[in-house]
Amino acid sequence: MTEFNEIKASRRAFLGLVAGGLATTMAVRPAAAAKVQTKARIVMIGAGAAGTALVNRLVTRLDGAEITILDPSAEHLYQPGLSLVAAGLKPASYTRSKTTDWLPQGITLIAQAAAAIDPVSKTVATSGGQTVPYDFLIVAPGLVLDHDAIEGFSLDLVGTNGIGALYAGPEYAAKTWQAASAFTQAGGVGIFTRPATEMKCAGAPLKHTFLIEDIATRSAGQGKHEMHYAANNDALFGVPIVSEKVRMLFEDRGITPHYSHVLKAVEPGRKIATFTTPKGDVEMGYDYLHVIPPQRAPEVIRQSGLSWADKWTDQGWVEVDQKTLRHRRYPDIFALGDVAGVPKGKTAASVKWQVPVVEDHLVAAIEGRDGSKVYDGYTSCPLITRVGRAMLIEFDYHNNLTPSFPGVIAPLEELWISWLMKEVALKATYNAMLRGKA
Ligand SMILES: Cc1cc2nc3c(=O)[nH]c(=O)nc-3n(C[C@H](O)[C@H](O)[C@H](O)COP(=O)(O)OP(=O)(O)OC[C@H]3O[C@@H](n4cnc5c(N)ncnc54)[C@H](O)[C@@H]3O)c2cc1C
Numbered sequence: 001m002t003e004f005n006e007i008k009a010s011r012r013a014f015l016g017l018v019a020g021g022l023a024t025t026m027a028v029r030p031a032a033a034a035k036v037q038t039k040a041r042i043v044m045i046g047a048g049a050a051g052t053a054l055v056n057r058l059v060t061r062l063d064g065a066e067i068t069i070l071d072p073s074a075e076h077l078y079q080p081g082l083s084l085v086a087a088g089l090k091p092a093s094y095t096r097s098k099t100t101d102w103l104p105q106g107i108t109l110i111a112q113a114a115a116a117i118d119p120v121s122k123t124v125a126t127s128g129g130q131t132v133p134y135d136f137l138i139v140a141p142g143l144v145l146d147h148d149a150i151e152g153f154s155l156d157l158v159g160t161n162g163i164g165a166l167y168a169g170p171e172y173a174a175k176t177w178q179a180a181s182a183f184t185q186a187g188g189v190g191i192f193t194r195p196a197t198e199m200k201c202a203g204a205p206l207k208h209t210f211l212i213e214d215i216a217t218r219s220a221g222q223g224k225h226e227m228h229y230a231a232n233n234d235a236l237f238g239v240p241i242v243s244e245k246v247r248m249l250f251e252d253r254g255i256t257p258h259y260s261h262v263l264k265a266v267e268p269g270r271k272i273a274t275f276t277t278p279k280g281d282v283e284m285g286y287d288y289l290h291v292i293p294p295q296r297a298p299e300v301i302r303q304s305g306l307s308w309a310d311k312w313t314d315q316g317w318v319e320v321d322q323k324t325l326r327h328r329r330y331p332d333i334f335a336l337g338d339v340a341g342v343p344k345g346k347t348a349a350s351v352k353w354q355v356p357v358v359e360d361h362l363v364a365a366i367e368g369r370d371g372s373k374v375y376d377g378y379t380s381c382p383l384i385t386r387v388g389r390a391m392l393i394e395f396d397y398h399n400n401l402t403p404s405f406p407g408v409i410a411p412l413e414e415l416w417i418s419w420l421m422k423e424v425a426l427k428a429t430y431n432a433m434l435r436g437k438a
Contacts, residue, residue: 042062046142050337118304135332147291151264158176188225189284200346206237209290213255237393318341347379352433
């Protein structure tokens, strides 16, 4: 098939998919069951992807519930867009909207942070000094980026001295592009890192590497850039078959992997990055350095007694059953999204599959019965490999590939259609999810 025919076929398939996807999105749910009457007090921590999607579904299932959502942030961030901002493909505004634009009528928003959780007295204390009692608690505050864990690094450096840090938010993603675009034009040594902790969208460090290599090669030509990727362990991705595919792509593109290299310190003046490795500390000079710091549950969660005691002890993810997302010690608490202590699932695409599971078990608990839905670890990553090409990688807890469109989108092929899924369709699907409709 020529590239042109391939694109035409892909375009047809894509339009079919979008039509199908929209049909699914817009479909009225099967004969809406009568709402469950309840006076339950439901408190939700976090109005990000997970909290917002869940609250929009709960208001259609429950009648009389007293739902309170806590979030200090006036701004909702579409984080998958940050990778595009940091490659100069979208403006920072592409990722921003108002938190209140997505929340339904009939609930209470407290624009404060949860400051403490007492799972025994069943109360949440807010940063403004309120105490909010609950019958059921939904924990969805995402995660925090521990930039301080990297010696010599501070967010003030982003965009200067050849330093990028796209995870830090829209403004920093735009500054990352300033530093990265200077590197694409001038050439030199680029080093791309990822942390040794669990992280959201583990494909994003790879996407940034591939995009900057592609843009650099197009603008300055081959041979002017030396590209290095520092992996935290002996793999390039958590799913072995995907890791091998990325290794082959790196080989084709001249990107050198450095296994078990974890960024420890930065000296911006000398442009030296220090890595912890099994053989001791290793220094590498750079012209462009992309920093992704360690990631942990927010402090309030780590102090709450809700975290796993014997796993991820430096990270504090919430101790939930991996199938139901219900707390293993406090059955009136659920956690979902990035903060959940499950082996996979720190993506917005995972949230889409986690939300109906929590909804099911929560409504069942209110009715005094058991829920039946199961989360299987579904995680998805449109892994961009060039401007205009991506691989739509989807997998579960057992590292099985779980393609949503078998026969149309091959997971390990670099396709234009998969790029469109990321560049166009993902935001529409994400927004539908926020509204509780996907
Ligand atoms: C660079 C990047 C690229 C990504 N790419 C993709 C992708 O291609 N595909 C994909 O599916 N996913 C992607 N993701 C991941 C996705 O954005 C997250 O997994 C998703 O947003 C998680 O939802 P969440 O609700 O758990 O957390 P968030 O969406 O981060 O929301 C957490 C909310 O909790 C609030 N909060 C925090 N602390 C408190 C507190 N103490 N009290 C009250 N509220 C609090 C915050 O203000 C925030 O509004 C990407 C992420 C990044 C950073």
